[in-house]
Amino acid sequence: MNLIEIDLEEEYKFRGKIINLKIQKVQLPNGNTSTREIVEHPGGVAIIAFVDVDTIILVEQFRKPIDKVILEIPAGKLEKGEDPRECGIRELEEETGYKATAFEYLGKIVTTPGFSNEYIYFYKATNLYSGNIGGDEDEFINVHQYKLSEIKEMIKKGEIIDGKTIAALSLL
Amino acid sequence: MNLIEIDLEEEYKFRGKIINLKIQKVQLPNGNTSTREIVEHPGGVAIIAFVDVDTIILVEQFRKPIDKVILEIPAGKLEKGEDPRECGIRELEEETGYKATAFEYLGKIVTTPGFSNEYIYFYKATNLYSGNIGGDEDEFINVHQYKLSEIKEMIKKGEIIDGKTIAALSLL
Numbered sequence: 596m597n598l599i600e601i602d603l604e605e606e607y608k609f610r611g612k613i614i615n616l617k618i619q620k621v622q623l624p625n626g627n628t629s630t631r632e633i634v635e636h637p638g639g640v641a642i643i644a645f646v647d648v649d650t651i652i653l654v655e656q657f658r659k660p661i662d663k664v665i666l667e668i669p670a671g672k673l674e675k676g677e678d679p680r681e682c683g684i685r686e687l688e689e690e691t692g693y694k695a696t697a698f699e700y701l702g703k704i705v706t707t708p709g710f711s712n713e714y715i716y717f718y719k720a721t722n723l724y725s726g727n728i729g730g731d732e733d734e735f736i737n738v739h740q741y742k743l744s745e746i747k748e749m750i751k752k753g754e755i756i757d758g759k760t761i762a763a764l765s766l767l
Numbered sequence: 768m769n770l771i772e773i774d775l776e777e778e779y780k781f782r783g784k785i786i787n788l789k790i791q792k793v794q795l796p797n798g799n800t801s802t803r804e805i806v807e808h809p810g811g812v813a814i815i816a817f818v819d820v821d822t823i824i825l826v827e828q829f830r831k832p833i834d835k836v837i838l839e840i841p842a843g844k845l846e847k848g849e850d851p852r853e854c855g856i857r858e859l860e861e862e863t864g865y866k867a868t869a870f871e872y873l874g875k876i877v878t879t880p881g882f883s884n885e886y887i888y889f890y891k892a893t894n895l896y897s898g899n900i901g902g903d904e905d906e907f908i909n910v911h912q913y914k915l916s917e918i919k920e921m922i923k924k925g926e927i928i929d930g931k932t933i934a935a936l937s938l939l
Contacts, residue, residue: 598829598836598907609780609788611804614882616781616788619831629905631831632783634806636882657770658880659791659803664770665880672881702922704930706879708830708837709844710786710808713879715930733801735770750874750938758876758887762930765937766922 636713640683641670644720655737679716692728695720808885812855813842816892827909839929851888864900867892
């Protein structure tokens with residue numbers, strides 16, 4: 596069955612610092628029309644950073660949309676026109692204070708293809724050394740180290756619920 | 768370090784069929800103020816449905832936000848007040864035509880805690896039997912069956928990029 600929807604008019608309802616929201620009118624495969632509510636997001640990069648062979652960095656951060664402090668792999672948004680690899684190197688240092696000698700691409704995901712265009716690109720960072728922590732002035736982060744075996748246990752117990760973190764680890 | 772952000776005023780910029788968007792002013796841990804752009808989403812349910820011991824159902828669907836047809840595990844949005852388990856049973860039948868005798872909770876994720884409050888609840892469905900396909904009139908879906916080993920290979924090759932699908936499989 597043909598599944599493609601054809602673009603008709605679009606109307607922006609919001610343009611923000613980070614996201615935009617538009618209503619996209621589409622022609623459905625059966626010829627009818629419908630509307631899609633679409634959040635435009637610049638995309639992001641997330642990093643599995645190994646401090647030794649079986650220990651990685653997780654950051655603890657308050658996430659206002661869910662009103663919870665959660666554990667995640669370090670991650671950040673792509674600046675306009677920024678290369679995902681450069682973004683990963685920058686965000687890892689800003690959030691954790693570490694630079695990495697080796698930075699290997701692991702794959703990408705779409706986080707919410709039903710309502711946003713966000714892609715997240717994953718990298719594996721190894722051979723870490725100290726850089727300068729700091730960056731976004733409205734970001735507050737605690738940096739932790741966990742063994743991969745502990746993390747697997749925490750995912751099983753529901754103590755780690757961040758989708759990109761769980762997906763990233765399965766791409767290792 | 769204290770990470771909590773305190774709610775100040777909020778302002779809705781958009782209320783839609785599926786998502787709302789608000790600007791939440793917050794007091795940061797250091798006493799400064801900032802704003803967060805937040806997408807409210809009702810949350811969803813996704814199902815790993817086993818047709819035999821090592822074969823599951825994937826659905827192929829056009830996702831307008833990314834302008835691509837992608838493969839995903841069957842999933843759908845929670846109706847207002849709907850129990851996730853009931854939602855999973857309903858969506859599995861609507862999207863694939865299958866009902867399941869056994870429906871086991873696997874865990875939950877947040878998809879995009881940086882900008883939305885969406886949770887996805889995962890279930891494992893087994894002992895499938897035929898029900899009635901159909902449901903949302905603006906949803907067009909092709910139903911497929913794949914071996915878990917094929918799916919792992921497709922994830923590794925970047926042929927499956929859906930974050931919830933990749934996360935769900937690692938919760939099995």
